[in-house]
Amino acid sequence: GYGPCQPDWLQCCNSAKWLTVHVGAFVFLAGMQVTGLKAAAARPLEKQFGFTSTEIGIMAAMYDVGAAIFGFIFSFFAAHTHKGKWVATGSILMAVGSMIIASPHFIYGRYQYSAVLNVSSICDETVSGSCTSGAISSSSVQLIILSLGQLISGMGSTIIWTIAYPYLDENVSPTASPIYIGVFGALASLGPGAGYLLGGAFLNFFVDWPTRPTDINSSDPQWVGAWWFGYVLSAILMAMTAVPLLAYPKHLPEYEKNKEKRAKIAIGKSVIDNNYGNSIKELPKAVKELVTNKVFLFVTLGATTEGMTVGGLSTFIPKYLQTQMNISSSRASFLSGILVVIGAASGMQLGGVVVRVKRLRPVQIAKFCYSVGIAGIFCALLILFNCSDVPIAGVTKSYLANNTSQSLTNMNLVSGCNGNCNCYISNYDPVCGIDGISYASPCYAGCSYSRINGTSKYYYSCSCISKGNTSATMASQSYDAVRELCPNNCKFFIPVLIAISLSMFITYFNSVPASQVIMRCVPESQRCFALGINWLVLRLLGSVPGPLIVGSIIDQSCILWNEQCGRRSFCWKYDNYLLSVLLTVVLVTLKTLTAVFFFLAWYFF
Incomplete structure (x- = not known):
């Protein structure tokens, strides 16, 4: 209820199932906003504001900076407070962040493409060779605004995994927890899929909707889709989601019974619950107790290398598919949504099911995480599948009419x-x-x-x-x-899709089991803070550098940059082979480190 207003007819929602529904809605929308919509908007933002992939990576990383820093702070003080109120606050913060991200579209002028600037597309010897300076605008202010929106979104999103996650877990039986958390996780991975699909659909509308140009269409390289649609929709839905979340009590009816069950199975270095979180003076002791817990330490490091993989791939999956397969932004985003639904959602759900059905003890779950980490190395090698480059005169071919490739x-x-x-x-x-x-x-x-x-x-x-x-x-x-690129007749269209889907599946397959290990190897009062520390390390050392690394790799494989008045901005064309090789090297390295860290967690149990 809301304060003194607690009608009897509303008490039917005071249960773990309804809590899962409402928290799940928040998780779903958060995944849609911070992963799917962000990735779908990456390429249009590059074209509209002249960003490089590295700058898009910086913008994406600011979400993780906000999530890491504030997740650490929020989780420490949330242990003995009303977690439901925290979750509702997170939803409100994400609504604010989403509107800030959409705001550059409303603040700045219309998108200017070559036809608007009266740049001739055919050979015209009478045209002056002077630079069209009107086409140039500084992108630094837009980047700051977008980064601020991502930072605030990260502040709201961090509450999901540091507070909402244990809030749900503490109100269900520990034996049923993997199923509830699996549903929680599946919704978290379905959200990005919905974001990719919605984002892709919105990209079929011109960025300055309802205006629609007559000289270019959605398949034109100069086209920029309405990337901001999704963020406005997300802000509205996030604000609506906060309403039912504000009504939940601090604890559901069976909280005490479930707490006793969890205390009996707690395993780890610290089985004594010191009830930290009442004072800021206890912070150093709480941190020391966690970092000296070797199981917690190595599971966190394993999750960090996985976070680096997820952070990099999720931001640039649509762009990677568009580059490899020579398809439109809309279609690339749509395919990304399908891959995420098939790979990530099924992986997260099945991970929880395996732990539940096999009734794995914490030490067995740690071994399971290690085994999955080994499988991830082989899946990463499949990224070597790539589509051949389209020959472009002056870029990959000489202008001479022969079959000699140009350096x-x-x-x-x-x-x-x-x-x-x-x-x-x-x-x-x-x-x-x-x-x-x-x-x-x-x-x-x-x-x-x-x-x-x-x-x-x-x-x-x-x-x-x-x-x-x-x-x-x-x-x-x-x-x-x-008027079109020559077809590249990609022979590995299906293998490329399978490789990405399997990599997503393996990565998310470990998500729920790894979280279960963390929550079972620390005391009851430390679980929120343990997830906060895990979130801090995972974000700052994993998710923050992930988009920067992948964005830098994409920029390094660029073979045709857009230039205006000597200023280099975004890339028109990439070397597909070089891109797949560099990405494979990074992924195999990260997956190997993941397997090593999970092995050490199993060894020290």
Whole structure:
């Protein structure tokens, strides 16, 4: 109820099942906002504000900074207070953070793409070669606003795993806890899937909705979708979720009975409950007691390396798929949602089911985590599957009509055939020539004019495209190029999807068991704080550097940067092979460390 207002008809909701429903709604929406919507928005934000992948990684990392620092503080003081009120506060904070993230769309002007800036897409020797300075705007302020929104969202989200998690666990039987926590975890992983799907659907709308341009569509490289839609929706739903959460009592009816059951199975270095959390002076003693618990220490380190994997992959999965498979942002986000639902949600749910069905003791759960960690190493190797790069003249191919690959270090989009065309890479608008080679734009292909036939746009008199190396079928075409990238005919489309899905499954398969080990190896009053310490280390050493590392890897594999007036911003095209190799090296290293840490936790039990 709400203060003195506690009607009898509302008491039917005063149960673990209804608590799971309402906390689960919060968890679901949080996953949707901080993972799915954030990842779906990454590529559109790069194009609209000129961010690099590293800058997107910085923005994503600020969420984890907020979660880590405030999770540590909140969890210490929440042990002896009303956890339900804390959970409702977390939902409100996430609503505020979501609106702040969406705010740059309303504060700054309309998105300016090349057609709006009157940059010619065809070869025009009469156009002045001066820089279009109006296209340039500082992205630092937008980055600060977005990072602030992520920081506040992290403050709210941290309450889920440091306070809501033990709040649910302490109000159910310890034997039933893995099932409830498994449902809790499944909703946490279904949320990102919903975020990817919704985010992908919203990207089909133009960023300046309800305006819709007539000269570009959602498959155009210059298109930026309405990334902000999802954040506005999330803010509204988060505010609504806080209402029922505020009504729950400090403890549900069977709390004391469940507390006695948990005390009987507590295992670890510290089985004496010192009831820390009443004073800030007890903080150093509480920290020392936890960090000297070797089981807790190594499980936390194992979770940290897994957090680095999740933090990096979850932020950039849509972009990775878009790069490898040459598909639109919307479709990449949709596929990411399917992969997360299949991999992450099923992994988290099955992890809880295995612990429950097998009735594993804490030491057996630690061994189970180690075994799953070993399997994760082999799954990471599957990321080596990659799609071949589309040949682009001046980037991966020379402008000469032959099959000789051009060294990436000698990339030069300007050639004798387009030297007088005054082309700009900011007007990236790829076309597929009848010679089977893609060109960065009709201008770089040396095309003089174009015609529209239905939904397709064709180009003619392209001086850089030779019909000498074309097939009889292509040579018979009246046009020289069509507005699209040449197909890459990816042979590993399905293996790439399976590799990512399996990696997500294995990572989340360990999530519930690892959390169960932590809560069973520390005293009752220390569980919130133990999860807070775990959250602090996992975030600061795992989730914060994860997006930065993966973002840096993506930037290092870039072979065609967008440049305006000498300023480099986001990347148009990546080296698929280099990207998959670098990502595999990082993932295998992290998965090996995970297995080692879980082995040590099992060894010291």
